[in-house]
């Protein structure tokens with residue numbers, strides 16, 4: 001991670017230059033003081049005036065250097081964090097879908113907010129502070145040893161004792177820090193969930209329960225933070241105690257040496273001033289090492305995010321995977337999948353979807369329909385069996401290529417805080433207003449377009465707050481229609497629409513030329529069903545019936561029972 005600072009060679013070199021210069025100037029002040037005392041004791045007014053002018057100039061130059069050091073250090077750290085934020089975000093957004101979903105949203109948010117703050121304060125600043133401390137320590141150490149080797153030896157011994165602290169406490173603090181980060185992740189997750197569920201909390205009068213849940217996570221988070229801080233304070237105090245022993249000890253030894261006329265009073269004053277630059281960097285060094293160690297896990301995580309086969313700007317991670325060849329059908333052979341190791345959600349499933357044909361999957365809630373669609377959409381890896389697009393195994397296909405031919409309408413719609421047009425084109429410049437209007441019309445938005453006077457620049461607000469649930473759903477359908485993909489996966493895409501509009505949209509969908517449609521539907525419109533090539537009936541992760549609507553209905557099997565229960569067909 002520290003190598004990141006080298007990436008900005010010029011600003012890194014400038015920062016080091018000013019920091020080292022600043023340290024030398026700070027330490028040099030002790031020699032200036034020593035000379036002032038010696039001149040004062042020599043009673044030469046003229047020399048005193050000259051030295052005072054030099055001292056004022058010295059202090060002014062030191063201040064200027066301090067400012068330059070602070071500014072260049074700030075620029076350097078800003079660039080490092082900016083690099084990690086930008087490349088990290090690109091890397092995460094370029095992840096394969098399955099891998100992206102293997103971590104929670106609050107995990108990512110935490111890395112980019114709290115994580116960056118910790119990295120900045122507990123790593124980059126600390127490394128530069130260590131450099132300042134090291135320069136001060138070496139310069140002051142040499143000067144003190146020149147004044148008295150005995151004092152030098154005493155200070156060195158005490159320093160080594162101080163350095164032992166982080167070595168013994170590193171793992172302990174590491175563990176506490178990890179526990180805190182985990183608890184903090186949970187707290188952010190809870191906060192995210194509760195704010196997202198604001199309307200449900202209101203409507204179902206859940207405030208008491210939710211505040212209780214929130215309070216629990218909040219106090220666990222604060223408790224872990226308290227334990228971490230307390231341990232850090234303890235170590236700080238131990239370091240401070242050793243520092244004080246060194247401080248007082250140096251005065252005592254210096255006094256004895258002065259009594260024996262080995263060093264002068266001016267030497268004692270200079271040594272006491274220099275001691276600060278030996279003692280404090282050392283006292284802090286144990287904290288620095290603790291801080292650096294404490295964010296090791298975080299650095300490893302950021303490393304993993306940044307280093308995984310990192311692509312050039314704008315490229316996708318899995319470019320090594322094969323491009324998709326010509327294909328004639330989607331073949332699923334012996335497919336099994338489970339979210340957790342115990343219960344499989346898809347069980348040894350076999351089926352085929354021919355290119356250009358239209359399919360509807362039905363089944364009771366929880367039978368695995370959406371999971372099957374998500375596997376075909378390359379959102380979940382870790383399945384067993386085969387999922388072939390033509391002759392290409394899905395897991396070997398380049399995701400970018402795949403999403404050129406496949407689009408999905410999800411159960412959950414996502415609307416960006418942008419205009420209607422941007423929400424349909426998804427910020428692409430490749431589509432005209434006419435294309436957008438056609439797609440929206442196909443998605444059943446003609447009345448809405450009239451109502452807004454065809455204003456495609458209409459802002460839709462945060463999460464599409466200015467739209468109804470059905471309108472949001474139709475915007476997400478229009479996105480898919482606009483792209484005219486070879487495969488459309490449609491997961492209850494019309495569930496929020498009235499029967500008439502739903503029927504119209506489904507008719508457009510089922511009449512898309514050269515497009516393979518696999519739709520999950522609960523509410524089956526008879527007219528739509530007549531346009532479907534095959535209906536697959538799923539139960540408990542398996543396909544138990546398949547055929548046209550009439551075939552299945554007349555078979556009087558599971559599908560018929562579903563229709564009789566009134567769950568599937570209106």
Ligand SMILES: Nc1ncnc2c1ncn2[C@@H]1O[C@H](COP(=O)(O)OP(=O)(O)OP(=O)(O)O)[C@@H](O)[C@H]1O
Nearest residue numbers: 339340345363364365366367368369370371372520
């Ligand atoms: N992300 C997940 N993690 C763990 N279990 C899940 C996850 N998503 C779904 N499941 C479980 O997998 C099973 C199948 O879910 P799936 O959403 O595929 O069913 P479905 O047939 O589409 O249901 P519905 O018609 O209600 O949408 C359910 O028992 C569900 O609880």
